[in-house]
Amino acid sequence: MATSSSSSLVYHHLLFFFLVLLLQAPPCPAAGGSWSLLLPSVGISAMHMQLLPNDRVVMYDRTDFGVSNISLPDGKCRPNSTDCSAHSVEYDIASNSIRPLMVLTNVWCSSGTLMPDGRLVQTGGWDDGYRVVRIYKSCDSCDWQEIPNGLNQQRWYATNHILPDGKQIIIGGRQAFNYEFYPKMTTPENSPSFPFLVQTNDPNVENNLYPFVFLNPDGNLFVFANNRAILFDYSKNQVVKTYPTMPGGQPRNYPSTGSAVLLPLTIRNGTVNAVEVLVCGGAPKGAFVNANKGKFDGALDNCGRIKISDPNPQWVMETMPMARVMGDMLLLPNGHVLIINGVSAGVAGWELGRNPVLSPVVYQPNKQVGSRFEVQNPSTIPRVYHSTSVLLRDGRILVGGSNPHDKYEFTNVLYPTELSLEAFSPSYLDSTSSGLRPQIIFPGKTSRIRYGKRVVIVFTVSGVVDRSSVSVTMVAPPFNTHSFSMNQRLLVLDGGVVTKIRGSQGTESLSPHRPPVTLLLLEIIFYL
Numbered sequence: 001m002a003t004s005s006s007s008s009l010v011y012h013h014l015l016f017f018f019l020v021l022l023l024q025a026p027p028c029p030a031a032g033g034s035w036s037l038l039l040p041s042v043g044i045s046a047m048h049m050q051l052l053p054n055d056r057v058v059m060y061d062r063t064d065f066g067v068s069n070i071s072l073p074d075g076k077c078r079p080n081s082t083d084c085s086a087h088s089v090e091y092d093i094a095s096n097s098i099r100p101l102m103v104l105t106n107v108w109c110s111s112g113t114l115m116p117d118g119r120l121v122q123t124g125g126w127d128d129g130y131r132v133v134r135i136y137k138s139c140d141s142c143d144w145q146e147i148p149n150g151l152n153q154q155r156w157y158a159t160n161h162i163l164p165d166g167k168q169i170i171i172g173g174r175q176a177f178n179y180e181f182y183p184k185m186t187t188p189e190n191s192p193s194f195p196f197l198v199q200t201n202d203p204n205v206e207n208n209l210y211p212f213v214f215l216n217p218d219g220n221l222f223v224f225a226n227n228r229a230i231l232f233d234y235s236k237n238q239v240v241k242t243y244p245t246m247p248g249g250q251p252r253n254y255p256s257t258g259s260a261v262l263l264p265l266t267i268r269n270g271t272v273n274a275v276e277v278l279v280c281g282g283a284p285k286g287a288f289v290n291a292n293k294g295k296f297d298g299a300l301d302n303c304g305r306i307k308i309s310d311p312n313p314q315w316v317m318e319t320m321p322m323a324r325v326m327g328d329m330l331l332l333p334n335g336h337v338l339i340i341n342g343v344s345a346g347v348a349g350w351e352l353g354r355n356p357v358l359s360p361v362v363y364q365p366n367k368q369v370g371s372r373f374e375v376q377n378p379s380t381i382p383r384v385y386h387s388t389s390v391l392l393r394d395g396r397i398l399v400g401g402s403n404p405h406d407k408y409e410f411t412n413v414l415y416p417t418e419l420s421l422e423a424f425s426p427s428y429l430d431s432t433s434s435g436l437r438p439q440i441i442f443p444g445k446t447s448r449i450r451y452g453k454r455v456v457i458v459f460t461v462s463g464v465v466d467r468s469s470v471s472v473t474m475v476a477p478p479f480n481t482h483s484f485s486m487n488q489r490l491l492v493l494d495g496g497v498v499t500k501i502r503g504s505q506g507t508e509s510l511s512p513h514r515p516p517v518t519l520l521l522l523e524i525i526f527y528l
Contacts, residue, residue, distance in 0.1 A: 018333030018473045032427030033360065033376040041419040042089050042098050043070020046400035048110065049388040051477040052138045053118040057390065057398060060088035062108040064127065065407040069419060070100050078104060090138065093392060103144045105129035112479045113160045113168050113487040121182060123170055124155030133182060152180050152191045157209035157254060162487050164219060169234055172197050172211055179234065192237045200226035205288045207251035210482050212260035212279065217272045222308050224260060224279060226251050231308065246304045246315050250284050257348040258282030259329040259483045261337055263365050266492040275309040280339060281324040283347045296346040296354040299325035321375050324357050326483050328389045330397060331490040333473050334428060337363040338397060341383040348385055351404050356382035360424060379422060384415050388480045397424040436463040467498035
């Protein structure tokens with residue numbers, strides 16, 4: 001884990017604490033979770049989404065399709081006077097309200113990630129946005145700041161990831177077989193070539209856009225594109241390891257869009273022994289060409305899991321309950337993986353997907369092969385091409401977007417442009433589990449923690465706790481677009497001894513108006 005022991009941060013700027021308790025809980029139902037409609041319209045179709053440090057979510061869409069359904073405030077207009085509508089909004093979770101923002105250049109199919117100070121640095125796009133860097137720091141009156149020519153290369157459908165030194169790497173993009181950094185390490189700075197992106201590019205189809213990128217604990221990058229992966233030393237521009245091609249050889253990246261996660265990293269004595277990646281869904285070879293001819297091939301129904309830290313890593317294939325292309329994969333605070341959104345036929349692109357998959361699926365990594373998937377209750381709203389989702393700090397999943405058209409279309413189309421915002425609540429938020437959810441009393445929202453130092457966590461719970469099975473997870477909120485969550489990471493922290501400091505489990509109240517609770521203390525060591 002590459003960081004400095006002297007570094008510190010306000011923890012909720014980048015990582016959110018969660019407590020996971022193995023309690024005397026009722027068995028989970030075969031289908032769990034619930035849906036709620038938060039807003040019927042946020043004014044835009046949320047193609048890109050990022051949770052911010054202050055519990056707000058910034059969303060944005062293209063700027064070149066015409067006017068949106070929300071106006072800019074105070075009579076503002078973009079550089080041309082014909083478009084006075086907003087193409088970006090900020091959602092306030094607490095008030096369930098929207099504030100319009102003004103983005104000037106085209107952010108269509110762009111990328112980004114949060115910086116260590118909590119700012120969103122977003123890069124690239126299309127046309128006048130190809131080489132633009134945009135910065136958003138949330139406050140009641142803040143808006144987008146744009147840096148023209150902030151990138152060396154045009155970046156459209158690229159992937160970003162934060163690095164141990166606090167910079168971000170920007171990899172690939174359409175016809176961009178290279179990578180660069182932001183902020184720049186030197187001035188001027190070249191964009192090193194990346195032959196792996198040439199090797200994985202299918203002529204006239206691509207199948208390697210928005211590559212799946214994860215930071216390995218050794219400081220190298222795991223990069224998956226099309227149907228294969230490498231471990232890459234970006235500082236030396238060297239391939240450290242080449243992994244086997246995923247069995248079947250089917251494409252998993254845009255436009256045959258699957259998704260991927262770095263499975264939870266369990267830390268013991270400051271090290272991670274096993275590092276695993278899970279890649280799910282996608283579309284078979286030829287599906288893009290066929291879809292453009294009106295033939296919609298069935299999506300892929302399998303996942304590949306690989307232990308990238310093994311000296312001789314091999315893919316282990318698993319079958320999902322249903323096929324899915326354009327599905328999002330999100331890490332839940334309990335270490336499970338949520339697979340949500342997408343369709344079961346076709347590919348990503350304008351009007352190229354069919355048969356929405358309305359039911360999310362939960363993948364439980366620690367169960368045996370064959371029993372890891374659990375189908376959840378369905379939504380009623382199709383979320384197809386250009387849909388998004390992010391994990392919120394309260395454990396819900398925010399779901400928005402969906403627009404398979406080159407402009408906003410609300411009638412006489414198969415899947416209308418979707419402006420609504422929903423929340424999916426996994427089964428751990430069911431009312432039957434209300435007595436089993438811990439409440440963190442300390443650290444507070446503005447507490448500071450240091451790498452390699454002990455952190456005391458004080459929490460309450462009203463259920464009966466098996467103290468030996470209490471664990472703490474930390475989640476880095478990712479940037480989500482096009483079925484991939486960039487910079488997504490979940491840590492299971494080094495455990496300490498749980499100590500009861502007040503209350504008798506399940507019998508003593510802290511006040512007459514609160515249910516019986518136990519006040520517990522846990523000391524852990526923080527490693528990023």
